[in-house]
Amino acid sequence: MITNVATSPATTNDAQTLSAIHTRLARRELLPAEHLVDGGYTSLVHLEQAARQHQVTVTGPLPGNPTHQHRRNEGFGRDGFHIDYDRRQVTCPQGQVSRGWHGPYPTSSPTAAPLIAARFTKGQCQPCPVRAKCTTSREQARNVGFPPRELRDLQIRVRAEQQTPEWHARYAVRSGVESTVNEFAHGMRRCRYRGSIPGPTHQQPSRTS
DSSP: OOOOOOOOOTTSOGGGGHHHHHHHHHHTTOOOSEEEOOGGGOOHHHHHHHHHHHOOEEESOOOOOOSHHHHHTOSOOGGGSEEETTTTEEEOTTSOBOSEEEEEEOOSSTTSOOEEEEEOOHHHHTTOTTGGGTOSOSSSOOEEEEOOHHHHHHHHHHHHHTTSHHHHHHHTHHHHHHHHHHHHHHHHHTOOOOSOOOOOOOOOOOOOO
């Protein structure tokens, strides 16, 4: 078995290291066809990048829909809206068609996908009989954000695959890897260290009487 260990500063998001890891493995001709990772590496952008640049399928739990409607399992989440990329419009569950389509905009996070925003108007949303299921705002209309078509298609496909027994059987292999890493980390925390470790220097405050 060949083991490769990559380290990075604690402030670096895990997903940001994935491309560099694949590049190094490619140089050594050690790229896997499928790379099993934990949830820290499953940015939608990096899943697409790994497939496009290295033909590697990154398998790991993709984050779910972040809208509060989806988290609470009530109301109309993003998946309840029909997105028509060709016509650049979105249709809500009540049949209203969006009046604005903007983006894609880059996001502040390097691991987040670009975002398209579809906007509805107050005239559409305020008279809606099920408004409370769609938005908590009493004044503003509903806006729906989603990634570009290729990333959205990938997102839908991966989330669907994660619900299948076949996906769970493949991903279960990672549990053996995790237990091995945990044993290694536990041993490293208890290993002996040769040499001196300088301690922090504290300056005592002066006192005046």
